[in-house]
Amino acid sequence: xxxxxxxxxxxxxxxxxxxxxxxxxxxxxxxxxxxxxxxxxxxxxxxxxxxxxxxxxxxxxxxxxxxxxxxxxxxxxxxxxxxxxxxxxxxxxxxxxxxxxxxxxxxxxxxxxxxxxxxxxxxxxxxxxxxxxxxxxxxxxxxxxxxxxxxxxxxxxxxxxxxxxxxxxxxxxxxxxxxxxxxxxxxxxxxxxxxxxxxxxxxxxxxxxxxxxxxxxxxxxxxxxxxxxxxxxxxxxxxxxxxxxxxxxxxxxxxxxxxxxxxxxxxxxxx
Ligand SMILES: [Fe+2]
Numbered sequence: 677x678x679x680x681x682x683x684x685x686x687x688x689x690x691x692x693x694x695x696x697x698x699x700x701x702x703x704x705x706x707x708x709x710x711x712x713x714x715x716x717x718x719x720x721x722x723x724x725x726x727x728x729x730x731x732x733x734x735x736x737x738x739x740x741x742x743x744x745x746x747x748x749x750x751x752x753x754x755x756x757x758x759x760x761x762x763x764x765x766x767x768x769x770x771x772x773x774x775x776x777x778x779x780x781x782x783x784x785x786x787x788x789x790x791x792x793x794x795x796x797x798x799x800x801x802x803x804x805x806x807x808x809x810x811x812x813x814x815x816x817x818x819x820x821x822x823x824x825x826x827x828x829x830x831x832x833x834x835x836x837x838x839x840x841x842x843x844x845x846x847x848x849x850x851x852x853x854x855x856x857x858x859x860x861x862x863x864x865x866x867x868x869x870x871x872x873x874x875x876x877x878x879x880x881x882x883x884x885x886x887x888x889x890x891x892x893x894x895x896x897x898x899x900x901x902x903x904x905x906x907x908x909x910x911x912x913x914x915x916x917x918x919x920x921x922x923x924x925x926x927x928x929x930x931x932x933x934x935x936x937x938x939x940x941x942x943x944x945x946x947x
């Protein structure tokens with residue numbers, strides 16, 4: 677297995693024999709790399725659904741979206757993605773499953789239909805371990821005990837800032853979740869939980885809380901922490917959902933861009 681880093685603090689390209697990839701020979705190494713590098717690209721893999729699942733099971737437990745889907749279509753086309761409306765929230769920095777008790781461990785994407793050339797559609801991943809590590813000590817202490825309320829309402833307001841009462845009511849039927857802002861992981865690393873699901877900072881005025889979130893988000897998405905994946909045919913991308921934020925770069929809503937996504941069950945509550 678060969679690993680080439682994209683940037684000093686984030687992103688690597690991994691070249692691996694197909695049999696080794698599917699058998700889990702390097703599963704432990706890949707999981708370690710995933711935490712260390714945030715995003716791993718396996719170029720030109722052209723995985724089938726069965727192969728994607730086979731690999732996924734070597735590094736974790738597959739999360740069933742909607743109770744029964746091991747793979748989902750990620751597209752803005754409602755004929756192939758019935759939650760395309762919600763998917764538009766992915767244009768903004770976020771964590772998958774931030775409203776869940778235990779956020780997903782990792783997310784993986786295979787490109788099936790490339791974004792049309794020159795129309796955007798890159799995938800960006802920001803390493804919040806590195807962003808946290810580089811914060812001044814005083815700031816680390818100041819934010820250490822803060823908690824954030826995450827809600828679907830917050831992420832949906834980015835794409836629908838003027839909801840109807842029916843829409844707002846529907847959003848609020850999804851449970852919101854309180855998480856620490858700073859995640860001290862069992863393996864010793866520390867990351868930030870930010871993104872478009874952040875509704876407000878608990879026990880802080882909205883003015884101060886919104887400014888804090890804005891500042892940290894800006895800090896964590898500086899160029900040195902962000903890997904931008906420009907898709908090529910057959911690419912397979914994994915990111916560590918517990919120590920990153922990610923987003924899709926803008927692309928037209930009528931684009932045929934299609935990803936097959938698999939999500940891995942979280943293994944550690946936020947603590
Ligand atoms: Fe996502």
